[in-house]
Amino acid sequence: xxxxxxxxPATPPTDAPEPGRVDLMPGGIKAAVEAILMVAESSVNExxxxxxxxxxxxxxxRALDELARDYDGYTDTFVADVAGSSDDQxxxxxxxxxxxxxxxxxxxxxxxxxxxxRLYARTEFAPxxxxxxxxxxxxxxxxxxxxxxxxxxxxxxVSRARVxxxxxxxVDGVVRTLKTRGLVTEDEEPGESGSILYVTTPMFLEKIGxxxxxxxxxxxxxxxxxxxxxxxxxxxxxx
Numbered sequence: 146x147x148x149x150x151x152x153x154p155a156t157p158p159t160d161a162p163e164p165g166r167v168d169l170m171p172g173g174i175k176a177a178v179e180a181i182l183m184v185a186e187s188s189v190n191e192x193x194x195x196x197x198x199x200x201x202x203x204x205x206x207r208a209l210d211e212l213a214r215d216y217d218g219y220t221d222t223f224v225a226d227v228a229g230s231s232d233d234q235x236x237x238x239x240x241x242x243x244x245x246x247x248x249x250x251x252x253x254x255x256x257x258x259x260x261x262x263r264l265y266a267r268t269e270f271a272p273x274x275x276x277x278x279x280x281x282x283x284x285x286x287x288x289x290x291x292x293x294x295x296x297x298x299x300x301x302x303v304s305r306a307r308v309x310x311x312x313x314x315x316v317d318g319v320v321r322t323l324k325t326r327g328l329v330t331e332d333e334e335p336g337e338s339g340s341i342l343y344v345t346t347p348m349f350l351e352k353i354g355x356x357x358x359x360x361x362x363x364x365x366x367x368x369x370x371x372x373x374x375x376x377x378x379x380x381x382x383x384x
Contacts, residue, residue: 167198174200175208179264188261209255209262216267218250286326293319294328298349298361302332302342328352 167177177198181189191209195202254267266274286294293316296308309316320343323329328349332342345358355361 164199167200168204173208174198174204175211178205178208179212182255182262182264185263188257188259188263190261193261213255216251216254218248286322287319289314289316290319290322294323294345294349297323297329297343298345298358299364301344301358302334302336304336304340304342306340308343 168174170177172179178194181194181197191202191205194205194209198205250267252267252270253264256263256265292312293308296311297303300307300311305316305320308320320329324331327346329343330346332344334342336342350357
């Protein structure tokens with residue numbers, strides 16, 4: 146077999162590990178296509194999927210067709226139409242009476258948009274999906290989220306590790322919540338060690354009614370004096 150050249154579209158990036166045969170993985174090509182569509186931020190066409198998976202375009206097209214039918218509530222199976230026949234008889238007759246067996250559809254559907262494919266929440270569930278999103282955006286923040294937001298607001302740009310250090314607890318989940326609410330975002334410039342830094346968003350200022358970060362209330366009056374720091378730290382340890 147000839148080696149892949151730099152011009153071969155199926156050649157993986159040189160800095161990425163060499164993948165194996167995706168068709169040998171559990172679920173095969175169909176599961177791999179689904180995995181990519183789940184994380185894709187825009188529509189993906191058959192050629193892009195084939196290039197990423199190192200498989201023929203025809204295989205991707207077949208996988209997309211199977212996924213679409215699966216989400217719509219149909220499974221390729223064979224059923225026997227002879228009532229009262231035994232299992233053995235049904236197995237013998239099944240190939241001649243093959244059909245698509247309908248079942249309940251999934252909550253997602255596969256749509257062709259913008260010259261490619263994307264996964265969407267099924268239209269029928271739009272009222273409930275919208276209610277979930279709207280309630281999630283308007284519900285009150287927890288105390289942990291408010292404290293984390295305050296640290297980011299006053300120390301930005303700041304890494305998640307630094308926020309965790311200041312609060313004394315892991316803040317991964319809380320930061321994800323704040324990002325989902327649109328209150329914080331990742332800074333364009335990484336930290337000195339390449340870590341992701343977080344900053345507040347314009348929506349944050351809008352929500353608290355400020356024009357700029359310069360208008361944030363001063364916290365120095367609420368900080369302990371130098372001579373009280375030792376006592377303050379002891380109280381924190383005792384919490």
